[in-house]
Amino acid sequence: MSFAYKDVSPKRNLRVLVNPKGGPGKASEIFTSVVQPIFRAARSNCEVTYTERSKHAMDIAKTLPLDTYDAIVTLSGDGLIHEVFSGFAEHPESVKAFSTPICPVPTGSGNGTSLNLLGLKEGFDVGVATLNAIKGKPMRHDICAVILGERRILSFMTVALGLMADLDLGTEHLRWLGDGRFMYGFLRGLIRLKPCPVTLSIKVAESNKEKMARAAQDFNVNIKSSRNDYSAPANDGQASGEQSSADATDEWLTLDKPILYLFTGKSPYVARDLMQFPVARASDGFIDVVAQEVTSRGELLSSIDGGPKGAAYWKDFQHYFKATSYRITPNTPDHEKQNLAIDGERYPFGPFEVEIEQGLASFLSPYGAFVDEFNVPPPSQNKTNEAAGAKEPVLKPLKKLTCLESS
Template sequence: MATSNELRVVNGSGKVSTFKLTDSSLLISRDPKKTVDVPLKQVLWAEHAQDTLHVHFLARKSKKGSLSLVKASGRIFPADKSAVDAWIDALTAKAYEGVKQRRRLKVLVNPHGGQGKSVAIFRKKVEPILKAAHCTLDVTYTTHSKHAQALAKDLSLDFDAVVTVSGDGLIHEVINGFAEHAQPLKALNIPIAPIPTGSGNGLSCNLLGVKDAFDVCAAALNAIKGRPMKTDLFSFTQGNTRRLSFFSQAVGLMADLDLGTEHLRWMGDTRFVVGFLRGIAKLSPCAATLSVKVAESDKDKMLESYRKVRDAAPPPPEAESESEGALPPLQHTSPGKGDDGWVTFDKPLLYVYAGQGPYVGRDLMQFPLSLPDDGLIDVVAQELTSRGDMLKALDGAEKGGPFWLPTQHYFKAHAYRLTPRSKKGCLSIDGEAYPFEEYTVEVHPKLGTLLSMYGRYVDDFKMQKPQ
């Protein structure tokens, strides 16, 4: 006999299966020795039709494997039919606790992103998961550069989220489209959920963690059940041009290895390692002057503050802002006069890398102390040093090891400005190429919105300070 927590069905083999609901899991038992434990967050939907129960969920075939879509079905016991609806309601309520069901999603697919497999991945893996969760999908396949930006500029504000099937470049377009929207602050309240199919998928590393960084099924689950998480955005100004950046800005070695390996997209994110090794072989100085409006530069103090925030429980999702009006005004278009916190870096540079989100790729945790909404940007100034020192930096790079290099200077900043002293060089903004000219970046606290299953970035910075 069914209860509010347990339901019996006859599976396709004619054997009895039991579906048992607990506070944290759905337990599916085919016999006493075979029980599948499905975390409730991975349950997508349950329904019954013509006396048959169907439960859709995501599961791993192995402990280290990726998630995949599973449908468990069975014929309902006649004696249990009267309790089925109540059981399904109980399961769905727990599986979607605090999260809206049947989200309405705007999906943008870039057919040319990364290795050119975005369309196939979306249709084969992602779309079936979103449909299993009964999401309403409005899908557009982008056809040209800045197509996503144009779509975001005129996007209806009633979508629950924008899902980008590509790399970080498409997110850059969407955010800048939101900035041009007739109601930019409301548009920027629409959460973005990336599906990692590009060659640069740094945001997915930070939202999903390194283990699931390229798991498109885990990313689809985030689009279905992630909660809105406010994040700082950055104004990038160059001459009379203002753009928003959500992820990173790079000059010197780090920009060269990104933009200089576009022809190696077929390698996936391995191309960045190849680019790094090429850059170390050349070891070209970065001819630029860096000025920073510093909030903190003491690594020990920054680490202590970071740990206090990370040790605390993630804050609950903020209520959706009803803000009207334009983007925040610029405050730091030029370094102020006198002692107001602006510092000029006075050592020869190999690269400058600034941004937010600990990981810039699976192999490099460049900003280990980054927080989504601390109102600051993390700025790394790497001194020109020996090839041997830079090769040593590869050891533990995926865990934030370079943070402790004496030649790697780390700032928490309100703003910074970079002035090239040469006409030759690369500038990468969120992985996109920009003119190698003077620019300023400043922080806008909590201007952007992402979806997150965790309410924070997923990282693991445990590298101890060398003795």
């Protein structure tokens, strides 16, 4: 027993939340036929609730007895995790509540969190996710605070405007398609090609794509070689000279080009077919900000094939920043009609600002870091290698971005 569990306590006490209507609607069946038998074999103690309404999980989380459970297990998509964190924010002992690790079992549409914790090969594997609940270790994770009017909304995954919000919120009636609904929404959005009329202002920590990519790759190598205790807040992404949040500028910079969508996040995968934030780290203290410039339909279609590998990261028309904060200002009087998606949930759109809360939350992880394989070299490296037949990558600095101006 001690060898099998090593430094993890066996017979965990788990609070299990099952959303019967999440994604394709098979969570109840999956729990009964797959998850529950594994928990019983591991002698885990489970208190199970089948959610009956919106915000049911939130109500449970904000009154959760904090010394009773080793983890919360969610059978749903990413929306139920958003509810749990929203509940923690209203808990009488909020900070302590956030230290309770979450373990997702993938039964939703996108299941992005499970993909990030387990990787593309096993991110949709219910059995592997259940074993993570039994033997995984807590891994710290940043939380983004969205200040929208008088509300403070917490986001652990993504904030989306424009095309990326439309393809998510506009296909909720197609949940029976699973993650296929997102591709349908993307193609429908390409037909319309509607710009996102907002002004984006950012406190930038880093915008050099090659530098960010090297730091992320070095970090992954270090994690794989060390496998140290990662229950404490980590300096994720601080390898290879990447800036710390303390080094970030206090100056607000404004993107002066029209954009098709804004997509910001804290983890690489948002779906099986899209690694949108390939250099994201769980608790590096930064928000990964993607501003997709308005471009041709052909250019956007060309990005689909490399979606699971994060190839669009290198596209000139996709601007990528590590930021400590950003602001959005609507540019049209009827902005209330635009979609705003926070962790895939619909919120009323208006001016907002986003800040980072480093290492506030926790997930169970079998590896201590996200499982992403971002090995796509920059275009300059591809051309150099083809011309010279070089085996080792030759990295050259990308031209300095000229689309930022002080505000």
